[in-house]
Amino acid sequence: MQSVRIFLQNGRGACISYSSRMFSSSSRADQKSYKLVVVGGGTGGCSTAARFCHRLGKGKVAVIEPSEKHYYQPLWTLVGGGLKTFEETVRPTSQVLPKDCDWIKAKVVNFDPDNNKVTTSDGQEIKYEFMVVTMGMQLNFNLIPGALEALKNDPQVVSNYAPWTVQKTFKAIKNTKSGNAIFTFPNTPIKCAGAPQKIMYLAEEQFRKNGVRDKVTVLYNTALGVIFGVKKYAASLLKVVEKRNIKVNYRRNLIEVKSDKKEAVFEDLDSGKKETFTYSMLHLTPPMSAPDELRQCKKLVNEAGFLEVNNETLQSTRYPNIFSIGDCNSAPTSKTAAAVASQGGVVFKNLTALMNGRPMQKKYDGYTSCPLITRKGRCILAEFDYNGNPLETFPIDQGKERWTMYHLKADVLPVMYWNGMLPGRWNGPGFYRKALRLGLSDGRTKQA
Template sequence: MAGAAHHKILIVGGGAAGITVAASLKRRGTADIAIIEPNDTHYYQPAFTLVGAGVYDLARTHRSTDSLVPPGVARIKAKASKFDPSNNTVELSTGDKLTYDYLVVCTGLKLDWAKVDGLAEALGHDGVCSNYSSEHVTYTWDCIKALKPGDKTVFTQPPLPFKCPGAPQKIVYLTIDNLRRRGIRDKVDVAYYVHAPVIFGVPFFARHLAKIAEDRGVRIFYQHNLVAIDAKAKAAIFEIAGGDKQGQRISVPYDMLHVSPPQSPPEEIKSSPLANAAGWVEVNQNSMQHVRYANIFSLGDVASTPNSKTAAAVRKQSPVVVRNILRLMRGDAVESGYDGYASCPLTTAHGKAIIAEFIYGGKVTPTLPVLDPGKQRWLSWWIKTSFLPMLYWNYMLKGYEWFPKHNTAFKEPAA
């Protein structure tokens, strides 16, 4: 296209996936890579749970985007606003157009605060908090510290898909642990309203987590969807999502309301030829290659693959994307290297966690199979709070790929 700048590899989004893919391609000697990324701040979102629970400083969760873009990779500070894959062209929010040989789409997903009436206005004050918001995550900790005997806490889990399937419940357990340490656990009500009919999508971990929730006295309400907040009355309005009362609404009073918001594909993806019917970038679930455009790949939260949307999934998807782009450049066929791996470290108390690792079909695949994956351990807490952040900043985002293989032959211990 006349006048449009061209790059051999164009990456849309400089989050966990975009930086990892760029660094890995660069490490393998690939030239002429550009990343389109509008934001100057890059967050390590998995630590938001720890910030909300008062065990991690927000300052440790972010770095400047420019400091993470690998040397020799161009950063284009703009948003991709239109995709024209038939002409290998991306239009930017600035009006400029870029062309490419290979396109990697990793814009992440959209947090739909507006889908819950009154949420955007209520967030960040009078007890309404969310670990999903970098702007308001520290307010979760303010809310927890302010809890006193007689208070009612309400936590929500939105309809799938949403990023990090464990995040909405991790903060439930960490709040309870704080109340226990302060000697007021039995004086504060903890209620967890979950859209799904189960506490977690993988049955093995769901059994363990349901038991933990029961032991901690969490009142769980399945198939309840947060639809509105009446901030004046301090009431959360839920719509019942299944059973005899489907469609009915109930009003639940709160002193602290932790919201995990509904989530969806970004509008510019949804309205593009790249999207599937649900709006996600339509790729093969094993090769990460677009099903209609062979020179386009997607990974991370925006990809249509039915894995749990996590940074851990990105860590295993990125080498597949990188290898497949290099294969196409050599004229080889793509390979099917991604098995749906995701990992979710569920913090069940300060100093305790369960690391849920699994692949497509909900098969449990621990990296350390000698340890029963259903057990709460200090080691798993250390992995979540110390090892994984280090791995993210110094290894994954630097384009290093080797990691011990998760064990696909693992046999789940009997319930």
């Protein structure tokens, strides 16, 4: 099948992205109708479908998801660091979706919110009373000239961000004996903003173990102007990079990879000048965006292409019967699975209220979390809200590198993900945060 894609807007403003497979189909589109349609069967989609199948019963919920495989992406940092296997992060989608939902194994290519319907890549029209959009983020490696070619052909150019390249990372780390090991952060919003540096810390530790650390220069070239967006954790991370002799270059955006010369070209975002670095290992974090199929629907998205929601209720600002959870929505928080858990609980309560004609009362406070692994057995557990105020679960200083937080990240959270979150039983740690403080505080502290 050709991979040609065409985006167009029809007369009513519905947004259409056709693949050539649609044009070659001669059959008329089927039409199906559901109480709730969930677009995307990743972290947010599975847990949402589970919650509503339980509430609404068999045949009422459809999940539109093209992938046969479901990934627990947060563990890819540890796969890249050689501490977990890739197999531990993958399960068949059929196993993780609730058995009472209808799984439509296709992509949504057209949103028509005025007529409460979507069109799929296999030509079906799916109608809904309510819709939750959980399509995640699109990886745009193609926006960096030479990056895709380098990822395919150069064993030393890797990325933890995609299932087809994460397994290269640890091999590249082990092969690095000297020169520059460069880790990048792009000039766009990304999922898990801590992941580009977590793998750097694991690599740096491995270089020491291999006895090559004095010959390898470790560089963190980030498009951001800070190492992390929350001051408390940034202060801790600055101590880590200083102690371990890691060079941080701020406001540097990767714009080209020349793998034939082992060169990475960066733009200095302040002066506009180009700077070329040779590399012996390059870990890429690609530019990201909301998926094209969503971005094309101007009626649903904000200027940046994310589904525009009310920051508290997570309801579409324009269509009351549409909600969005996770990486593809406009909520101005750090995009993580932890945020998805909290958002999922809020959407379940608010959408249930709406379905029953009651007012929506649940408010999302922007809770998100990033377990910043600094080496094997050590982790700073960053947790914070919309304002960047720490919102820590445990009544201890989480700004310190701790073994307990590493164990939580590496061993406890994966079990909770498969057995608690995907079946719709985990709404984030809010309840435990209060309980651990005997109900006297919600654990929120102001940024210094």
